[in-house]
Amino acid sequence: MRFSFSDEQEEFRLVLRRFLAGKSPTTEVRRQMATEQGFDREAWRKLNQEMGLTAVHIPETYGGQGFGDVELGIVMEEAGRALVCAPLLASVLAATAILHGANEEQKRRLLPAIATGDKIATFAFTEANGRWDAGGVAMTATPAGGKFRxxxxxxxxxxGCAADLIVVAARKPGTNGDDGLSLFAVPSDAKELERKPLQVLDPTRKLARLTFNGVEAELIGEEGKAAAAFARTLTLATVYLASEMVGGAERLREDALAYAKMRMQFGRPIAAFQSMKHKQADMLVEVELAKSAAYYAAAAAAEGDDDLPALASLAKAAASDAYMQTAIHAIQIHGGIGFTFDNDTHLWFKRAKASEVFLGDAHHHRELMMRHWNV
Incomplete structure (x- = not known):
C-alpha cells in the first residue's frame, strides 16, 4: 500500500482544524468538562449540522455524507487535537455497530438521527471483567413476546448517561465466546434501566455504568449472529481511537516546543539546550511513527485489508505509547507549572492516560497482533 492524503483530504483537514479551534478552545473544554453531561447538546447538534462529524462514514442512503474510514480518521485526529468535549466517539461506535449488524430497515430508521446529531448514541459492550472481546460479554438476552429482555x-x-440510544451486546443464556452473541437497541427511557456516572480520570470524556434489570430491547440483525459485526466494530473502534490519540499527541508536542522556544533560562531559550533538543527529537520521532501507523490502519480499513485487525492493534499500541510518553515529556518541559490545574497540559495528559487503557493497552494489542500473524 502506498499512501498519501489527496488535496481534497488535506483541505478538509485544514477547514476542520480551523473550525474546531474556534469551537473548542481550552476555555470551552474546561467549561464543558465541569458539567454533568460533559457537553452542550444544542452545540453538539449545531456542530453536526455545520460539519457533519458523525455523518462522515455513514452512507448517503442513511442520511450520512458517504465518505470512508480515511476521512473519519482525519475527523478523529482533529477532534483529539482540539480535545473536543462531545459524544463523537460514542456516536461513531454506535453507528458503526448498526452499519455492520443491522438489517436494511433498521439502518434506514436508526442512522439518520445519529448522522444529524439529533440523537446521541453509544455502544455498550464492556462489563465489569474489563475484557474487550466477545468472550467478555456476559449480559443475557431472553426472548419475551417478540422482543428480548x-x-x-x-x-x-x-x-452512557447522555445517550438517547444504546446499542448493547448481549448473548443467549448458556452460550459463550462468539456463540449466541447478538446486538440490541435500547432507548434511554426504557423501564428498569439504571444509569450511573463513573468517577473518571479524564473529565473531558464521561463514562457510565448501565444496569439492565429485564430491560425490553429490540434485536438488531439476526439473533446469535452478531459475532462478526461485533469484532468488526471493535477493530474499527481501535483505528478511530488511535487516530484521535495521535492528534492529541501532536498537539502536546507542538505546545511543548512552543513553550521551550519561549521559556528563557540563563539568558537563552531552553529549546537551545542539548538535552531539550534530544527530548524534542524523541517526541517528534515517536509521534510521526504513531501517525504513520494510524494512517496506514485507516487506509487498510477503507480498502478492506485482511490484515486490518493486526494493523489496528499496531496503530493502537503505537498511539498509546507515543501519546503517553509525549504527555510525560510535555509536563516535564513545562516545569513546575505543568503540574498545576491552571496549565492546560494536564487536560491532554489525562486524556492520554484514559485512552491508553480504553479498548486495551499497548501490551494487549501487541499480543493480538502477534496472534494474528502467528509470531
Missing part, C-alpha cells in the same frame, strides 16, 4: 451490567460506557 436484557439482564446484566455494562461498565465504561462512553457518554
Amino acid at each position: 436484557l439482564d446484566g451490567t455494562k461498565s465504561f460506557v462512553l457518554d
Whole structure:
C-alpha cells in the first residue's frame, strides 16, 4: 500500500482544524468538562449540522455524507487535537455497530438521527471483567413476546448517561465466546434501566455504568449472529481511537516546543539546550511513527485489508505509547507549572492516560497482533 492524503483530504483537514479551534478552545473544554453531561447538546447538534462529524462514514442512503474510514480518521485526529468535549466517539461506535449488524430497515430508521446529531448514541459492550472481546460479554438476552429482555451490567460506557440510544451486546443464556452473541437497541427511557456516572480520570470524556434489570430491547440483525459485526466494530473502534490519540499527541508536542522556544533560562531559550533538543527529537520521532501507523490502519480499513485487525492493534499500541510518553515529556518541559490545574497540559495528559487503557493497552494489542500473524 502506498499512501498519501489527496488535496481534497488535506483541505478538509485544514477547514476542520480551523473550525474546531474556534469551537473548542481550552476555555470551552474546561467549561464543558465541569458539567454533568460533559457537553452542550444544542452545540453538539449545531456542530453536526455545520460539519457533519458523525455523518462522515455513514452512507448517503442513511442520511450520512458517504465518505470512508480515511476521512473519519482525519475527523478523529482533529477532534483529539482540539480535545473536543462531545459524544463523537460514542456516536461513531454506535453507528458503526448498526452499519455492520443491522438489517436494511433498521439502518434506514436508526442512522439518520445519529448522522444529524439529533440523537446521541453509544455502544455498550464492556462489563465489569474489563475484557474487550466477545468472550467478555456476559449480559443475557431472553426472548419475551417478540422482543428480548436484557439482564446484566455494562461498565465504561462512553457518554452512557447522555445517550438517547444504546446499542448493547448481549448473548443467549448458556452460550459463550462468539456463540449466541447478538446486538440490541435500547432507548434511554426504557423501564428498569439504571444509569450511573463513573468517577473518571479524564473529565473531558464521561463514562457510565448501565444496569439492565429485564430491560425490553429490540434485536438488531439476526439473533446469535452478531459475532462478526461485533469484532468488526471493535477493530474499527481501535483505528478511530488511535487516530484521535495521535492528534492529541501532536498537539502536546507542538505546545511543548512552543513553550521551550519561549521559556528563557540563563539568558537563552531552553529549546537551545542539548538535552531539550534530544527530548524534542524523541517526541517528534515517536509521534510521526504513531501517525504513520494510524494512517496506514485507516487506509487498510477503507480498502478492506485482511490484515486490518493486526494493523489496528499496531496503530493502537503505537498511539498509546507515543501519546503517553509525549504527555510525560510535555509536563516535564513545562516545569513546575505543568503540574498545576491552571496549565492546560494536564487536560491532554489525562486524556492520554484514559485512552491508553480504553479498548486495551499497548501490551494487549501487541499480543493480538502477534496472534494474528502467528509470531
